[in-house]
Amino acid sequence: xxxxxxxxxxxxxxxxxxxxxxxxxxxxxxxxxxxxxxxxxxxxxxxxxxxxxxxxxxxxxxxxxxxxxxxxxxxxxxxxxxxxxxxxxxxxxxxxxxxxxxxxxxxxxxxxxxxxxxxxxxxxxxxxxxxxxxxxxxxxxxxxxxxxxxxxxxxxxxxxxxxxxxxxxxxxxxxxxxxxxxxxxxxxxxxxxxxxxxxxxxxxxxxxxxxxxxxxxxxxxxxxxxxxxxxxxxxxxxxxxxxxxxxxxxxxxxxxxxxxxxxxxxxxxxxxxxxxxxxxxxxxxxxxxxxxxxxxxxxxxxxxxxxxxxxxxxxxxxxxxxxxxxxxxxxxxxxxxxxxxxxxxxxxxxxxxxxxxxxxxxxxxxxxxxxxxxxxxxxxxxxxxxxxxxxxxxxxxxxxxxxxxxxxxxxxxxxxxxxxxxxxxxxxxxxxxxxxxxxxxxxxxxxxxxxxxxxxxxxxxxxxxxxxxxxxxxxxxxxxxxxxxxxxxxxxxxxxxxxxxxxxxx
Amino acid sequence: xxxxxxxxxxxxxxxxxxxxxxxxxxxxxxxxxxxxxxxxxxxxxxxxxxxxxxxxxxxxxxxxxxxxxxxxxxxxxxxxxxxxxxxxxxxxxxxxxxxxxxxxx
Numbered sequence: 001x002x003x004x005x006x007x008x009x010x011x012x013x014x015x016x017x018x019x020x021x022x023x024x025x026x027x028x029x030x031x032x033x034x035x036x037x038x039x040x041x042x043x044x045x046x047x048x049x050x051x052x053x054x055x056x057x058x059x060x061x062x063x064x065x066x067x068x069x070x071x072x073x074x075x076x077x078x079x080x081x082x083x084x085x086x087x088x089x090x091x092x093x094x095x096x097x098x099x100x101x102x103x104x105x106x107x108x109x110x111x112x113x114x115x116x117x118x119x120x121x122x123x124x125x126x127x128x129x130x131x132x133x134x135x136x137x138x139x140x141x142x143x144x145x146x147x148x149x150x151x152x153x154x155x156x157x158x159x160x161x162x163x164x165x166x167x168x169x170x171x172x173x174x175x176x177x178x179x180x181x182x183x184x185x186x187x188x189x190x191x192x193x194x195x196x197x198x199x200x201x202x203x204x205x206x207x208x209x210x211x212x213x214x215x216x217x218x219x220x221x222x223x224x225x226x227x228x229x230x231x232x233x234x235x236x237x238x239x240x241x242x243x244x245x246x247x248x249x250x251x252x253x254x255x256x257x258x259x260x261x262x263x264x265x266x267x268x269x270x271x272x273x274x275x276x277x278x279x280x281x282x283x284x285x286x287x288x289x290x291x292x293x294x295x296x297x298x299x300x301x302x303x304x305x306x307x308x309x310x311x312x313x314x315x316x317x318x319x320x321x322x323x324x325x326x327x328x329x330x331x332x333x334x335x336x337x338x339x340x341x342x343x344x345x346x347x348x349x350x351x352x353x354x355x356x357x358x359x360x361x362x363x364x365x366x367x368x369x370x371x372x373x374x375x376x377x378x379x380x381x382x383x384x385x386x387x388x389x390x391x392x393x394x395x396x397x398x399x400x401x402x403x404x405x406x407x408x409x410x411x412x413x414x415x416x417x418x419x420x421x422x423x424x425x426x427x428x429x430x431x432x433x434x435x436x437x438x439x440x441x442x443x444x445x446x447x448x449x450x451x452x453x454x455x456x457x458x459x460x461x462x463x464x465x466x467x468x469x470x471x472x473x474x475x476x477x478x479x480x481x482x483x484x485x486x487x488x489x490x491x492x493x494x495x496x497x498x499x500x501x502x503x504x505x506x
Numbered sequence: 507x508x509x510x511x512x513x514x515x516x517x518x519x520x521x522x523x524x525x526x527x528x529x530x531x532x533x534x535x536x537x538x539x540x541x542x543x544x545x546x547x548x549x550x551x552x553x554x555x556x557x558x559x560x561x562x563x564x565x566x567x568x569x570x571x572x573x574x575x576x577x578x579x580x581x582x583x584x585x586x587x588x589x590x591x592x593x594x595x596x597x598x599x600x601x602x603x604x605x606x607x608x609x610x611x
Contacts, residue, residue, distance in 0.1 A: 102587065196567055241567075301555075307552050356529075356602070359529040374528065375519070378525050379514075379522045394563055395563070396555060396557060398562065398563035
């Protein structure tokens with residue numbers, strides 16, 4: 001048995017039956033990380049000692065016949081946006097170097113309780129702001145399918161580590177596409193649940209009305225398994241939904257007969273790569289063959305998604321990131337030099353030594369994209385501009401959500417591309433912030449509307465890059481999202497393909 | 507925003523930098539003025555839409571009050587709250603003088 005090739009579902013079963021011990025399983029993945037991460041840079045921290053200890057403890061408890069959690073012994077990688085008391089938590093920012101969270105994220109707590117084994121923390125765009133993972137303060141992640149290309153972002157490390165078999169499952173977060181877009185560009189499966197389905201407690205906040213945590217794995221069946229552990233109400237997050245968690249795995253095996261899938265003509269405007277368009281059309285054909293029907297639906301305000309998102313998300317970010325003040329935790333500038341007026345902000349002037357400390361600590365700790373978004377959000381919220389920008393964007397957000405609610409009157413799911421192009425070259429878009437923002441074209445609507453979406457591979461380009469397909473669903477229709485993606489994966493083998501570039505190193 | 511927005515000036519950016527508590531160098535000011543002008547110009551396309559009769563939507567969930575029982579629960583200990591602080595004296599966070607010219611801690 002080769003654990004690297006097993007699905008999470010099969011690994012958990014093999015562990016339960018004693019075909020493999022938790023220590024053996026963890027060792028296989030830790031060795032794979034040691035051999036491969038140098039080329040990919042998917043991990044910011046690897047906890048070899050801690051994970052082996054935890055695995056040994058699980059093996060001992062299993063041997064003693066003690067009860068074990070649902071994921072006992074399953075290796076999992078965590079995006080470094082999730083607070084962990086026993087591993088560094090940096091958000092890929094210099095701002096949080098040395099930060100030790102005083103509590104675990106609720107998702108981490110649930111996974112620990114289920115006896116998962118955390119192998120490490122994954123690289124990401126700084127504070128989850130970006131679509132290429134190039135905004136990490138610790139260097140970009142490389143796409144396992146082509147090391148000269150970006151894995152997407154912001155959960156680029158989580159996507160790449162699953163694609164490169166360094167972990168069977170990773171946890172990501174999605175504010176405007178940060179699970180689905182890297183999953184699509186790396187050829188894996190990623191689920192962004194309905195807003196509120198998974199607790200955000202201990203998820204370092206970017207844009208609180210949009211952020212949502214979800215699983216990234218090789219298949220929809222694996223995502224279903226993980227959702228059963230991470231979803232659910234948490235009194236520590238007042239926006240987490242008090243709704244029972246379905247047994248997602250048990251709801252997978254249903255035919256798609258009668259399921260209506262919407263196809264959005266607006267998705268096929270200029271800019272969509274022809275190979276991606278072809279892959280997406282073929283995916284519709286597979287779903288039809290499985291019994292679904294396909295209907296045209298319209299999202300008339302789809303083209304306003306990006307400008308709406310790039311007002312609301314930076315506004316919320318500028319407020320959320322005000323907490324990094326150099327006083328409570330995080331980076332603090334070394335010396336104050338000339339304390340007092342005028343020394344802190346060129347052309348601005350600081351009012352006091354305290355304000356100067358804030359200004360300099362933040363200038364030193366944050367990278368360029370984070371600063372850009374804090375500036376944009378601060379501007380859009382400032383006196384005289386609030387109504388024209390922030391309030392305007394909130395009004396358009398309602399129109400966008402209404403588009404989705406209207407569409408879901410006539411269809412059960414909406415299908416289409418995840419990204420307009422396959423993985424792009426590292427450095428290709430770094431000089432043009434606006435070009436980078438446009439990579440979120442097909443994904444931001446899901447977050448603005450607060451609904452769920454899943455991304456999974458539906459083909460490859462001639463040059464061997466994965467093409468992603470996205471399904472979106474009404475609030476809390478995760479069972480249908482997972483069922484449709486799982487049905488697709490029973491009929492195709494795109495999700496079983498592995499990048500060849502890494503085989504020699506394994 | 508229904509009319510063409512005014513281009514951002516360096517002075518605007520410097521003012522926003524202070525509001526955002528970000529020290530900006532001359533080079534930062536230069537670059538930010540250009541980049542933010544482009545982005546603000548782009549997002550201004552929302553002005554095409556008539557939203558006079560549309561209420562703002564700040565949150566995807568239907569607004570509802572969330573209550574819990576009014577019982578005390580444990581919070582972080584002082585030591586836990588201070589454990590990642592760059593400067594503290596074991597009881598308090600230490601910061602430079604809030605007012606005045608000196609007393610940097």
